[in-house]
Amino acid sequence: MRVLVAPDKFAGTLTALEAAEAIAAGWRRQAPADELDLAPMADGGPGFVDVLHEALGGDLLALTVSGPFGEPTPATVLLVDDTAYVESAQACGLHLTGKERPEEATTRGVGELVAAALEAGARQVVVGLGGSGTTDGGAGLLAALGATADRPLDAGPAALAGITEADVSAARDRLGDVTLLAASDVDNTLTGMFGAAKVFGPQKGLGEERIIAVDGWLEEYAAVLDRRVSLQAGAGAAGGLGYALLLLGAERRPGFDLVAEATDLAGRARAADLVVTGEGAFDFSSRAGKVPYGVAQVAAEAVRPCVALAGKVLVGSREMRALGVESAYAMVDVVGEERSFADPAGALTDLAARVARTWSR
Structure with a gap:
């Protein structure tokens, strides 16, 4: 299975590059045969x-x-x-x-x-x-x-x-x-x-x-x-x-759009079976030009499912689908808020491993 990993930064805890590596580490732990393509993203802000x-x-x-x-x-x-x-x-x-x-x-x-x-x-x-x-x-x-x-x-x-x-x-x-x-x-x-x-x-x-x-x-x-x-x-x-x-x-x-074009995100999404994105807090404001919404739109154009990993998920399933995301998963729900802030990379790695159980073939 080919998985495109395209997260934003987790503000205050992980850069986009660190988040992508953490997601990849957890995914490989659960599904070592999957082919991962890391495409850390940004929207013009930090990173x-x-x-x-x-x-x-x-x-x-x-x-x-x-x-x-x-x-x-x-x-x-x-x-x-x-x-x-x-x-x-x-x-x-x-x-x-x-x-x-x-x-x-x-x-x-x-x-x-x-x-x-x-x-x-x-x-x-x-x-x-x-x-x-x-x-x-x-x-x-x-x-x-x-x-x-x-x-x-x-x-x-x-x-x-x-x-x-x-x-x-x-x-x-x-x-x-x-x-x-x-x-x-x-x-x-x-x-x-x-x-x-x-x-x-x-x-x-x-x-x-x-x-x-x-x-x-x-x-x-x-x-x-x-x-x-x-x-x-x-x-x-x-x-x-x-x-x-x-x-x-x-x-x-x-x-x-500028970063997506520079990284050929659309082409990489078409070559993947699943697209994984993420950010620190996934809420309805994510629609206002934020990375997960943009990644989800690119995935939709490529007719590929998109899931999101986040520190916190603050939207319900209806809002999630309005953002183009099939499912969203929160670190705080898996490892608790204290560990999510004390060890964000480890927490995100554990979350990614759990998500891989559901989404990897």
């Missing part, structure tokens, strides 16, 4: 560069860039021929902010990664958006590429208060005719009821009482640069990094 490096090869350019509070932070750019892949979470991820000082966190480091890609000779730069701890509208990225204003652009959203002038022409000149892609599934606008501050601010540590203030600063910022772009779908991605990239002429593409 984006690692997954693409695993699939495409290429060279990793090791760098030190500005973190969300200006501290030196290690990061990498993946170079594959004349295309560079940048993972914004490496420079401004939530794991770097710890949900602290959300009004001061900057995306300057992401701009430094893009600048490094340009200096390395890239003709196309793909920026993975997701998992950010910032809500600065991408102002820091613009500053790193040469944009100027009458307020600091690289000191977080609070520094944008009172902005009346800004010029991004130097940043656009820096890019020249290089193609820019924003890899994101988020459709939110920069500001308003469905904007970056209102929708994603609380998960980055922004208190409810501060949302209106931060949204107002982003409104001022957008009014100075380009209000129309701020209302485009995807401008609110990664705390507004999407807005900065759109200002610079970026094309937006769903992150999962």
